[in-house]
Amino acid sequence: MTSSQALLTRYKDVVAPAIYRYTDLTFVRGEGVYLYDADGRRYLDFSAGIATMAVGHQHPRVVEAVIQQAHRLFHAAAHIGVMEPYVALLEKVRSLAPGHLREGKGILLNSGSEAVEAALKLARYVTGRPIIIAFRHAFHGRPMGALAATASNAAFRRRLSGLAVGVHHMIYPTPRVPFGRSPEERGQMALELIEEALRTVLPPEDVAGILVEPILGEGGYFVPPPGFLEGLRALCDRYGFLLIADEVQTGLGRTGRWFAVEHWGVEPDILVLGKALGGGLPLGAVLARREIADAWDPGAHGSTFGGNPLACQAGLATIAVIEEEGLLENAQQVGAYLRERFEEARTSMPMIGDVRGLGLMLGVEVVEPETGRPAIDRIGPFVKAISQAGVVITKCGESTLRIAPPLILTREQADEGVEIILKVLRG
Ligand SMILES: Cc1ncc(COP(=O)(O)O)c(C=O)c1O
Known part of the structure; x- marks a missing residue:
């Protein structure tokens, strides 16, 4: 053997x-x-x-950053006091973010799905509205809250149906949808279907936000048609919804830009990160426009390990390497x-x-x-x-x-x- x-x-x-x-x-x-x-x-x-x-694996700069941090401090918890790597990573991520998010504030979690769940809680908390619009074929994670938004594969929800209280799934305009002759037309029709839902089943004043992957990940690496994400932004502006971009997979350089939303010049209200953020250690983040983040009262969210210093150092070194190389x-x-x-x-x-x-x-x-x-x-x-x-x-x-x-x-x-x-x- x-x-x-x-x-x-x-x-x-x-x-x-x-x-x-x-x-x-x-x-x-x-x-x-x-x-x-x-x-x-x-x-x-x-x-x-x-x-x-x-x-890549074992990049010397990332390894060294983790070793140095391991000699100083493993963990003290953000709820007990201030840890410098936590602050430094959020400062760095914010400096790369699009538009108003550059003056935003955030929190750190342990994974992409935890960050998604935190973002959903934030959107509901600050708007006081109960509904999140998400999309079929999107993946946002497996824990119960994130799973309520995940709709890339019915198998992920098997024997758990009924979870999706407060999440309404609309159509993501992939080339597989049975309507529209051109990508642009498909995107336009997907937007119209949301408008139709807002007239019939989703009272706009009950909708907190739209959660979207700028490019479908698990769902098939589908890039949305021109106009779709811009249209979601316009809907959010018209009805007072928050646009939540799940950039857990697309974020931090994967698509050739720091964030995939930049390809369409779209500015989300809330950005969700994970995966590359921790350079291989477990880490997630939510970054929100300043006034949104400031309305999230003390104690509204928390995590024992979120923003662990070792993971933050791995993330900071990863971002530095992306820039320098x-x-x-x-x-x-x-x-x-x-x-x-x-x-x-x-x-x-x-x-x-x-x-x-x-x-x-x-x-x-x-x-x-x-x-x-x-x-x-x-x-x-x-x-x-x-x-x-x-x-x-x-x-x-x-x-x-x-x-x-x-x-x-x-x-x-x-x-x-x-x-x-x-x-x-x-x-
Ligand atoms: C777009 C997106 N959101 C959320 C998640 C969940 O992240 P995690 O597996 O770190 O909880 C993933 C994981 O694949 C993802 O691709």
Whole structure:
């Protein structure tokens, strides 16, 4: 038995099956864009811990920052007193944020879903209104509150229906919606459906905010049509709703900008962050316009570990590396290159459908060559086979390969990954 097999056996004996796993790979070490298994085998990481490890694994700057902090202080709790890394990280994130959020205030939590839940509480608290508009195909997390907004897969809610008290799901205008002839028209119609709901089932004065992923993540890496996010902003302005952007996956450089909303010049009232924010340690954040944050009274929210100093230092070092190594530009350039490579492959491989996304948030849809329909039954085996062949990858949506490598990926490493993926797809 190999070391990986032995570890997998122990895992299966002790870990409940609720935690779905894309592969049976083991990971014991990481370096840059590579992961190593228990037998020392190397894999190119196109998953980055689910779009998390922005500057790669064990970046020396991040490691050093955590070590230095570990020598000083692990934890004292934001409810007991002031910890400098907590302050410094919020100052830094705020300095990068769009528009009025630059003068905003925030809090730190332990994960993306915790941050989503805090944002929903904040919106309801300050508006005094009970309803949140969210979208089908969106993913906001698994704990009960975040799950109430999650609608990317009915399986996530199985045996838990009835959760969604106060959340009303509208249509996200992906190319799959059965209306609209152009992307713009689909976006416009999705906005009109919200207006229609506001006339019939959702009294506007009961709506606290609109929660939206600027690009659908788990739901399939769908980029919204021009005008859609701008239209949501306009609806919020018209009716006094708060626009809550869930940038847990898209945020901090993944799409080639610090925040995906910048691609459309849209300014949210509340920004939700996670994943890359902690540089690999658990961390989430909510940043809100100043007057909104100031209306959130003392004691209205809290967390023992939120803003843990080690995680904050990892996050600060991660952001510094993104700035100093020009990783926004790299995400744009290598992302465009990867996209070209898959688009070129598509011309001779009918099983490659849509290639979509922004920056290093790229989706490559696998379809049935005969019908062009999503290859729902084949995507799981493909993900396993590609990972086994040396590129750690996951899926999103129904049948889309989710490509979300560290933002430090080079063209050569991109080529290495594309070759392996195409070889497996060709069979
Ligand atoms: C857009 C988005 N929101 C929220 C979450 C939940 O974050 P976490 O898994 O850190 O709780 C995720 C996780 O994938 C996400 O992609």
